[in-house]
Protein backbone atom coordinates (compact mmCIF):
# COMPACT_ATOMS: atom_id res chain seq x y z
CA UNK A 1 0.00 0.00 0.00
CA UNK A 2 1.25 3.42 -0.89
CA UNK A 3 2.30 5.67 1.95
CA UNK A 4 -0.61 8.08 2.45
CA UNK A 5 0.25 11.73 2.85
CA UNK A 6 -2.10 14.34 4.11
CA UNK A 7 -1.81 17.42 1.94
CA UNK A 8 -3.25 20.88 2.56
CA UNK A 9 -2.89 24.03 0.47
CA UNK A 10 -3.63 27.70 0.60
CA UNK A 11 -2.72 30.26 -2.05
CA UNK A 12 0.91 30.41 -0.94
CA UNK A 13 2.03 27.05 0.42
CA UNK A 14 1.27 23.34 0.41
CA UNK A 15 1.68 21.53 3.71
CA UNK A 16 2.15 17.77 4.00
CA UNK A 17 1.78 15.62 7.09
CA UNK A 18 3.21 12.12 7.43
CA UNK A 19 1.49 10.33 10.31
CA UNK A 20 4.17 7.63 10.45
CA UNK A 21 6.78 10.23 11.42
CA UNK A 22 4.68 12.14 13.95
CA UNK A 23 5.77 11.59 17.53
CA UNK A 24 2.57 13.15 18.87
CA UNK A 25 4.29 15.74 20.97
CA UNK A 26 1.36 18.00 20.05
CA UNK A 27 3.79 20.85 19.79
CA UNK A 28 2.01 22.15 16.72
CA UNK A 29 -1.46 21.99 18.28
CA UNK A 30 -0.33 23.61 21.51
CA UNK A 31 1.60 26.41 19.88
CA UNK A 32 -0.65 27.24 16.91
CA UNK A 33 -4.09 25.83 17.67
CA UNK A 34 -5.81 28.06 15.08
CA UNK A 35 -4.15 25.94 12.40
CA UNK A 36 -3.28 22.56 13.92
CA UNK A 37 -6.44 21.21 15.48
CA UNK A 38 -6.69 17.95 17.38
CA UNK A 39 -10.44 17.42 17.27
CA UNK A 40 -11.58 18.83 13.93
CA UNK A 41 -11.31 17.39 10.44
CA UNK A 42 -9.56 18.55 8.36
CA UNK A 43 -7.14 18.95 11.21
CA UNK A 44 -4.88 21.44 9.45
CA UNK A 45 -6.64 24.72 8.66
CA UNK A 46 -4.33 26.88 6.60
CA UNK A 47 -6.82 29.75 6.76
CA UNK A 48 -6.31 29.95 10.52
CA UNK A 49 -3.50 32.50 10.45
CA UNK A 50 -0.84 34.12 8.25
CA UNK A 51 1.30 31.82 6.12
CA UNK A 52 4.52 33.10 7.72
CA UNK A 53 3.37 31.93 11.15
CA UNK A 54 2.44 28.52 9.74
CA UNK A 55 5.87 28.15 8.16
CA UNK A 56 7.58 29.09 11.42
CA UNK A 57 5.52 26.49 13.30
CA UNK A 58 6.25 23.76 10.76
CA UNK A 59 9.96 24.42 11.20
CA UNK A 60 9.51 23.67 14.90
CA UNK A 61 7.98 20.20 14.34
CA UNK A 62 10.43 17.88 16.15
CA UNK A 63 9.83 14.82 13.98
CA UNK A 64 9.75 16.20 10.47
CA UNK A 65 6.18 14.95 10.03
CA UNK A 66 5.12 18.40 8.91
CA UNK A 67 6.69 19.82 5.77
CA UNK A 68 5.80 22.66 3.46
CA UNK A 69 6.66 23.95 0.05
CA UNK A 70 5.85 27.24 -1.54
CA UNK A 71 3.31 27.05 -4.33
CA UNK A 72 4.49 27.99 -7.78
CA UNK A 73 2.62 31.10 -8.77
CA UNK A 74 2.00 32.16 -12.29
CA UNK A 75 3.23 35.62 -13.00
CA UNK A 76 1.44 37.92 -15.36
CA UNK A 77 3.70 38.75 -18.28
Ligand code: SF4
Pocket residue numbers: 021022023024025026027028029060061062063064065066
Ligand atom coordinates in the same frame (compact mmCIF):
# COMPACT_ATOMS: atom_id res chain seq x y z
S1 SF4 B 1 4.65 19.09 15.97
FE1 SF4 B 1 5.11 17.47 14.50
S2 SF4 B 1 5.54 15.67 15.76
FE2 SF4 B 1 4.44 17.12 17.06
S3 SF4 B 1 2.27 16.56 16.87
FE3 SF4 B 1 2.68 18.16 15.34
S4 SF4 B 1 3.18 16.99 13.49
FE4 SF4 B 1 3.38 15.55 15.19
